[in-house]
Amino acid sequence: MVSNDGTARAVAERFRLGEGPTRVFGIALDDIGPGRATTSMILGADALNGFGAAHGGILFTLADTAFAYACNSRDVTTVAQSGTIAFLSPGRAGERIVADASEIALAGRSGTYQVVISGEDGRVIATFQGVSRATGGTVLNQVQG
Amino acid sequence: MVSNDGTARAVAERFRLGEGPTRVFGIALDDIGPGRATTSMILGADALNGFGAAHGGILFTLADTAFAYACNSRDVTTVAQSGTIAFLSPGRAGERIVADASEIALAGRSGTYQVVISGEDGRVIATFQGVSRATGGTVLNQVQG
Amino acid sequence: MVSNDGTARAVAERFRLGEGPTRVFGIALDDIGPGRATTSMILGADALNGFGAAHGGILFTLADTAFAYACNSRDVTTVAQSGTIAFLSPGRAGERIVADASEIALAGRSGTYQVVISGEDGRVIATFQGVSRATGGTVLNQVQG
Amino acid sequence: MVSNDGTARAVAERFRLGEGPTRVFGIALDDIGPGRATTSMILGADALNGFGAAHGGILFTLADTAFAYACNSRDVTTVAQSGTIAFLSPGRAGERIVADASEIALAGRSGTYQVVISGEDGRVIATFQGVSRATGGTVLNQVQG
Numbered sequence: 001m002v003s004n005d006g007t008a009r010a011v012a013e014r015f016r017l018g019e020g021p022t023r024v025f026g027i028a029l030d031d032i033g034p035g036r037a038t039t040s041m042i043l044g045a046d047a048l049n050g051f052g053a054a055h056g057g058i059l060f061t062l063a064d065t066a067f068a069y070a071c072n073s074r075d076v077t078t079v080a081q082s083g084t085i086a087f088l089s090p091g092r093a094g095e096r097i098v099a100d101a102s103e104i105a106l107a108g109r110s111g112t113y114q115v116v117i118s119g120e121d122g123r124v125i126a127t128f129q130g131v132s133r134a135t136g137g138t139v140l141n142q143v144q145g
Numbered sequence: 146m147v148s149n150d151g152t153a154r155a156v157a158e159r160f161r162l163g164e165g166p167t168r169v170f171g172i173a174l175d176d177i178g179p180g181r182a183t184t185s186m187i188l189g190a191d192a193l194n195g196f197g198a199a200h201g202g203i204l205f206t207l208a209d210t211a212f213a214y215a216c217n218s219r220d221v222t223t224v225a226q227s228g229t230i231a232f233l234s235p236g237r238a239g240e241r242i243v244a245d246a247s248e249i250a251l252a253g254r255s256g257t258y259q260v261v262i263s264g265e266d267g268r269v270i271a272t273f274q275g276v277s278r279a280t281g282g283t284v285l286n287q288v289q290g
Numbered sequence: 291m292v293s294n295d296g297t298a299r300a301v302a303e304r305f306r307l308g309e310g311p312t313r314v315f316g317i318a319l320d321d322i323g324p325g326r327a328t329t330s331m332i333l334g335a336d337a338l339n340g341f342g343a344a345h346g347g348i349l350f351t352l353a354d355t356a357f358a359y360a361c362n363s364r365d366v367t368t369v370a371q372s373g374t375i376a377f378l379s380p381g382r383a384g385e386r387i388v389a390d391a392s393e394i395a396l397a398g399r400s401g402t403y404q405v406v407i408s409g410e411d412g413r414v415i416a417t418f419q420g421v422s423r424a425t426g427g428t429v430l431n432q433v434q435g
Numbered sequence: 436m437v438s439n440d441g442t443a444r445a446v447a448e449r450f451r452l453g454e455g456p457t458r459v460f461g462i463a464l465d466d467i468g469p470g471r472a473t474t475s476m477i478l479g480a481d482a483l484n485g486f487g488a489a490h491g492g493i494l495f496t497l498a499d500t501a502f503a504y505a506c507n508s509r510d511v512t513t514v515a516q517s518g519t520i521a522f523l524s525p526g527r528a529g530e531r532i533v534a535d536a537s538e539i540a541l542a543g544r545s546g547t548y549q550v551v552i553s554g555e556d557g558r559v560i561a562t563f564q565g566v567s568r569a570t571g572g573t574v575l576n577q578v579q580g
Contacts, residue, residue, distance in 0.1 A: 014195065015194070015195030016195065017195070018193060018194070018195045018196070018197060019193070019194055019195050019200065020189070020190050020191035020192050020193045020194075020200060020203070021191070021192075021200050021202055021203060023191070024169055024191045044165070045165050046165035046166070046168070046169045047165050047166075048163060048164070048165045049160070049163070049164055049165075049213065050159065050160025050161065050162070050163045050164050050213070050284075051163070051224075051287075052163060055164065055165060055166050055206065055209070056205075056206075056209045056213075056225050056228065057166055057202060057203070057205050057206025057207070057208075057209040057210065058165070058166060058202070058206065060201075060202050060205040060206070060209070060228070060230075061200065061201075061202025061203065061205070061206065062202070063202075064200070064201045064202040064205070065202065068194065068195070068201075079196075079232070080201050080232055081231065081232060081516065081517075081545070081566065082229065082230060082231040082232065082376075082516075082517055082566055083201065083205070083229070083230055084227065084228070084229040084230075084374040084419060084519055085205075085227060085228055085229075086226065086227040086372075086400075086402045086419070086421045087224070087225055087226060087227065088395055088396075088397035088398075088400055088401075088402065089397045089398075104404070104406060104414070104417045105378055105406070105414030105417060106378075107378035107379045107413065107414060108378075108379075110376075110378055110516070111378075112376045112378065112414075112417040114394070114404060114419075116394060116395070123397065124394070124395030124397060124402075127394045127395060127402040127419065129374060129376070129404075129417065129419040131376045131516065131517050131566075139195075142196075226371065226372075226400070226421065227371075227372055227421055227521075229374055229519040229564060231517075231545075231547045231564070231566045233540055233541075233542035233543075233545055233546075233547065234542045234543075249549075249551060249559070249562045250523055250551070250559030250562060251523075252523035252524045252558065252559060253523075253524075255371070255521075255523055256523075257521045257523065257559075257562040259539075259549060259564075261539060261540070268542065269539070269540030269542060269547075272539045272540060272547040272564065274519060274521070274549075274562065274564040276371065276372050276421075276521045304485065305484070305485030306485065307485070308483060308484070308485045308486070308487060309483070309484055309485050309490065310479070310480050310481035310482050310483045310484075310490060310493070311481070311482075311490050311492055311493060313481070314459055314481045334455070335455050336455035336456070336458070336459045337455050337456075338453060338454070338455045339450070339453070339454055339455075339503065340449065340450025340451065340452070340453045340454050340503070340574075341453070341514075341577075342453060345454065345455060345456050345496065345499070346495075346496075346499045346503075346515050346518065347456055347492060347493070347495050347496025347497070347498075347499040347500065348455070348456060348492070348496065350491075350492050350495040350496070350499070350518070350520075351490065351491075351492025351493065351495070351496065352492070353492075354490070354491045354492040354495070355492065358484065358485070358491075369486075369522070370491050370522055371521065371522060372519065372520060372521040372522065373491065373495070373519070373520055374517065374518070374519040374520075375495075375517060375518055375519075376516065376517040377514070377515055377516060377517065429485075432486075
């Protein structure tokens with residue numbers, strides 16, 4: 001629905017104003033809707049590890065950013081409780097990578113989300129599962145604009 | 146042992162030359178030895194999320210960096226296969242946070258590591274468990290200096 | 291494809307001969323194919339915890355069993371390296387629960403799988419992410435019949 | 436302290452009355468105290484997988500049982516939210532295995548726990564990290580004796 005997508009986008013845009021990693025790594029918000037979000041970035045030198053591949057922490061950061069948009073997309077303030085990431089294929093210097101977050105399930109205040117990070121050739125670089133917890137309140141009223 | 150600590154330090158220093166997040170976030174290497182490493186950083190604006198607290202991805206990055214040093218500390222090239230982080234307390238803007246990584250166990254090519262991230266007042270901010278896999282070769286010969 | 295489903299079923303049936311938990315908890319194999327499997331069980335007294343709800347370990351066992359069938363479904367011997375489970379809703383005494391395992395991605399010897407456990411009313415009880423590693427060989431030749 | 440250990444033991448013993456897996460797999464409670472617990476079992480045929488080694492789900496069950504005793508050891512009713520297990524070495528048929536659970540940290544209602552499962556020869560079979568959440572109330576008043 002347009003109106004739900006509108007809420008999800010408004011929350012994500014509000015978050016983005018304060019997010020350091022979004023600014024530092026140029027994380028784009030490619031798509032957003034209720035329970036889902038897509039983010040992307042180019043793997044510049046700042047995002048690489050000592051082997052010259054994508055740093056695991058920056059892959060997690062891209063996934064976690066998509067997860068945060070997805071789990072706050074209905075404007076109920078929600079925080080990450082835990083996240084697990086599995087690394088399947090190295091991300092290459094200069095490559096554009098995309099993280100697709102989708103809601104698996106909600107139950108009471110808790111939720112679980114899956115995020116898949118893919119490379120330019122479509123191979124899967126990493127998969128992520130996050131657990132969220134709603135804390136009450138709304139993002140659009142809480143976070144300073 | 147001094148010589149093992151020396152190897153561990155040499156590997157970590159070699160990694161640090163190429164690590165983007167170490168440069169961007171000013172991640173310090175405070176201690177290093179066989180199977181263990183301690184990293185720290187100050188939570189500047191670049192490390193915050195949309196709520197004004199430490200971004201989960203940057204907490205993961207600090208932990209993952211300590212994990213990488215610990216699991217490569219014997220100069221056997223080793224990569225992360227997966228990592229799980231649980232968030233217990235928000236990291237505050239301007240706070241110095243410390244990640245202590247220690248080896249739980251090694252078995253064949255696999256290993257598991259625990260990392261605890263603490264704040265200035267000693268409270269635990271996050272706990273991390275990582276799974277590593279040795280790929281063969283040595284870091285000091287492989288990574289470009 | 292019928293022939294791929296046939297291989298997947300043959301591997302699962304071979305496993306089932308030796309699986310203690312399948313026998314103890316009456317775990318059914320409801321569906322199987324390349325990269326996917328569905329298992330189910332009824333939550334009898336043997337599967338409950340001290341609160342009278344489904345024991346987390348038995349929920350993990352049901353998910354892990356589906357995961358094992360899914361990741362061995364092409365008859366390449368594959369073992370679990372790690373698994374993460376998030377508990378969303380208690381499983382109730384006497385309830386029939388179902389675990390649906392599906393492949394997220396394969397890369398070289400590694401793979402990741404998602405399993406969702408649902409209750410009779412369709413609510414999600416738990417979600418699981420597993421990481422697998424192929425060790426070589428084939429199940430149909432290795433496991434004793 | 437003797438009195439704290441006494442509370443921890445009383446909670447664990449109350450749980451054990453209702454635990455199916457404890458009965459089915461003969462899980463022993465070897466040690467218990469505030470924030471810690473040790474459980475053990477012998478890997479009989481009921482605990483094996485299709486490869487003839489310890490079933491991952493039963494390893495998780497042993498760890499999760501120790502985790503439950505540890506996180507309820509102060510008689511504040513607490514449930515598992517999530518758990519991650521990494522498998523390092525197969526558990527062998529007939530072997531006695533031991534799970535040592537210890538508290539990493541508590542923060543508000545949340546806590547994290549580490550469990551290490553070892554074999555008879557001291558090798559580590561699996562390592563586990565669990566996240567708990569206190570729900571309020573006390574076990575000794577809530578769980579039916």
